[in-house]
Amino acid sequence: MNTATDTCEANDSRPGAFDPVATWLLVICAMVFAMIVLGGVTRLTQSGLSMVDWHPVTGWLPPLTEAAWQAAFDAYRQSPEYRHVNAGMSLSGFQEIFWLEYLHRLFGRIIGVVFFIPFAWFLAKGRLNGPIRKKCAILFVLGGLQGVLGWYMVKSGLVDEPSVSQYRLAAHLSLALAIYLFALWTALDIIQPRYAVVPRDRARFVAWATGVLGFIFLTVFSGALVAGLDAGLMYNTFPLMEGRLLPADAFHLRPVYLNFFEDRATVQFDHRVLAVSTVCLVVAFWAGVHRADAPLGIKRGAGFMALAVLAQAGIGIATLLTAVPVALGALHQAGAVVLLTSALWCLHQARR
Structure with a gap:
């Protein structure tokens, strides 16, 4: 007889019943979906190269003082995009493109927090069975790699030409979609167990x-x-x-x-x-x-x-x-x- 796999046995949940792990994963899916769209808007508005450095741990806050804004603008003025595309841009114009890229990066960090804290709690409470635990660990690693890949993509537009590599952009989007689909598949496995x-x-x-x-x-x-x-x-x-x-x-x-x-x-x-x-x-x-x-x-x-x-x-x-x-x-x-x-x-x- 065929049996279903990847059910959340540790949760004592029935197929189709409310399950906090599945709900959490679906929330992550919704956030990644929004992140993909926000990334598209950032690219379409030519905002993605406005932040010329990356501080994954300490970069939560935007410039908060006039001096900090001027320092960020001075750094941007050294970039190829400023020299070849936006020469003469004012500080206020820089702030307009800065905010979208900042929000894109900030939302990525928020997704990381929304993933990690419940993941740690579910682990501590024994709410994840073996297959689901492994899949969630893979998702966590992929999320970290996505952040690194995003910066790797941005760096390609900070060297000579004021545009990112199409190869790196395609890889960045593909990994985002892979994370989304993998999280969705894992949630569906909990909600509607499938045949082994x-x-x-x-x-x-x-x-x-x-x-x-x-x-x-x-x-x-x-x-x-x-x-x-x-x-x-x-x-x-x-x-x-x-x-x-x-x-x-x-x-x-x-x-x-x-x-x-x-x-x-x-x-x-x-x-x-x-x-x-x-x-x-x-x-x-x-x-x-x-x-x-x-x-x-x-x-x-x-x-x-x-x-x-x-x-x-x-x-x-x-x-x-x-x-x-x-x-x-x-x-x-x-x-x-x-x-x-x-x-x-x-x-x-x-x-x-």
């Missing part, structure tokens, strides 16, 4: 859902490359790119593989192809699970995913046609998280 061994009648649905989730993640990763290269600011037409399916200046770098990561025209073309393919794949998955008469939970998950992908495609097209305004750009990033959430939930439904 997937039943044979569900194996194909698990395989399909896993493939769809992976393809969506790849599409989001390509979107991060678009963001890192500001590739969304060119070819603001759809479905063609200034009258062509493939723009004339695509694939001009050598070796050829560099175009997929460093050429703006090619990177935007790639994201378009992946996005359209994602829509087709999700709709096909939705049709497939209904045709195969899958269990109700899988059908609901597929339906949620289909709605999410259509909405995300519409937002993405609107964002492109309007040359990436801040509100739409942030909404598009949020839509990516919603789409990934729907795919993960559908996969979890297939495994229970």
